[in-house]
Amino acid sequence: MLRFVHRLVCAVLLVLAAPAIAGAHELGKVQVHATFLKDGTYQVELVLDEEHLTPQDVGGPAGATRYGAIAGLPAEVDQRFGRLFRSLVDGAVVGFDGETVRPKVDFLPPDPEAPPGRMTVRLSGPIPGGARTFTWSESAVTGSYPLIPQSEGDESSAWQWLDGGATSQPVPLSAAVIPPTRGEIVRQYLQLGFTHILPKGLDHILFVLGLFLLSRRLKPLLLQVTSFTVAHTVTLALSIYGVISLPASIVEPLIALSIVFVAVENVFTAELRPSRVALVFAFGLLHGLGFAGVLSELGLPRAEFLPALISFNVGVEAGQLAVISLALLAVGLFRQRSWYRQAIVVPASLMIAAVGLYWSVQRMFF
Numbered sequence: 445m446l447r448f449v450h451r452l453v454c455a456v457l458l459v460l461a462a463p464a465i466a467g468a469h470e471l472g473k474v475q476v477h478a479t480f481l482k483d484g485t486y487q488v489e490l491v492l493d494e495e496h497l498t499p500q501d502v503g504g505p506a507g508a509t510r511y512g513a514i515a516g517l518p519a520e521v522d523q524r525f526g527r528l529f530r531s532l533v534d535g536a537v538v539g540f541d542g543e544t545v546r547p548k549v550d551f552l553p554p555d556p557e558a559p560p561g562r563m564t565v566r567l568s569g570p571i572p573g574g575a576r577t578f579t580w581s582e583s584a585v586t587g588s589y590p591l592i593p594q595s596e597g598d599e600s601s602a603w604q605w606l607d608g609g610a611t612s613q614p615v616p617l618s619a620a621v622i623p624p625t626r627g628e629i630v631r632q633y634l635q636l637g638f639t640h641i642l643p644k645g646l647d648h649i650l651f652v653l654g655l656f657l658l659s660r661r662l663k664p665l666l667l668q669v670t671s672f673t674v675a676h677t678v679t680l681a682l683s684i685y686g687v688i689s690l691p692a693s694i695v696e697p698l699i700a701l702s703i704v705f706v707a708v709e710n711v712f713t714a715e716l717r718p719s720r721v722a723l724v725f726a727f728g729l730l731h732g733l734g735f736a737g738v739l740s741e742l743g744l745p746r747a748e749f750l751p752a753l754i755s756f757n758v759g760v761e762a763g764q765l766a767v768i769s770l771a772l773l774a775v776g777l778f779r780q781r782s783w784y785r786q787a788i789v790v791p792a793s794l795m796i797a798a799v800g801l802y803w804s805v806q807r808m809f810f
Contacts, residue, residue: 484623494561535584577614637759654706675728683736703800
């Protein structure tokens with residue numbers, strides 16, 4: 445509704461401005477609305493009204509433009525105006541900080557609140573990380589036409605009237621819509637992954653400590669941690685990409701029960717068994733679904749999805765290694781003592797199991 449009101453205001457202003465504009469230039473048949481969104485994407489909409497088109501504008505079909513096919517273009521509209529749309533798309537140049545980008549092109553379904561005969565072609569895509577300005581040009585338009593830029597959450601817009609083929613003045617982007625650079629994203633998600641373990645991930649901390657307590661030697665411990673890492677990396681990626689999904693009401697109690705199992709096994713098993721590595725791998729698959737839930741809440745930037753995902757996972761691993769390092773600093777000198785198991789491993793494992801059991805009940809019934 446707000447967009448319709450904005451378009452209506454623009455149309456009224458166009459009508460009021462038309463006599464003055466026509467005195468110097470032929471008023472163009474297209475309006476260009478450039479919208480910059482807080483999710484780091486842009487939308488450039490070319491709006492045409494059928495009543496303003498001439499017989500020379502009729503003719504189709506569009507075929508492929510230099511940016512690819514126009515998605516969603518109805519066959520009837522394509523036969524009548526496809527050639528016009530192709531020329532508009534081929535003549536469009538979208539730029540950020542002086543560098544051109546390649547947009548995705550769509551034909552939008554008619555807005556039921558818009559006047560009959562109004563047609564809109566949208567060019568869209570991610571705003572490059574750290575970009576500060578936007579530029580636009582359209583070589584297929586004759587006469588003058590308005591460029592109406594607007595940032596999400598900012599009702600103000602500084603119009604520009606452009607002649608066909610002319611490049612707009614750089615439009616400053618609002619700080620709210622400028623996406624971070626790749627380096628900033630990597631740093632941000634490394635930190636998010638690390639802090640999800642230390643200090644926020646107490647359940648994951650207790651699971652890693654459970655692995656630490658049973659292994660007096662470093663190599664078996666690293667084997668378990670590596671198995672856990674590989675497993676949760678797999679399910680984290682598959683879950684984020686939508687391949688697998690389980691509700692938190694199932695995942696969270698199971699994560700708590702995995703802590704209980706590992707801790708109880710520490711009490712009854714003095715040495716690491718080969719089956720333990722396979723079991724840790726299975727639990728890692730489960731914990732990966734828990735990490736995915738966190739990432740779903742945080743969100744991942746569309747333009748830098750994979751770097752953010754990898755950085756988060758690396759941050760998680762750094763957090764786990766930090767937990768092991770702190771544990772080594774605390775009790776590492778005593779790990780080879782004869783009393784280490786009875787004085788440290790068994791009591792600590794029982795406490796971990798008790799906490800895990802409490803969480804299991806809490807997460808299942810409360």
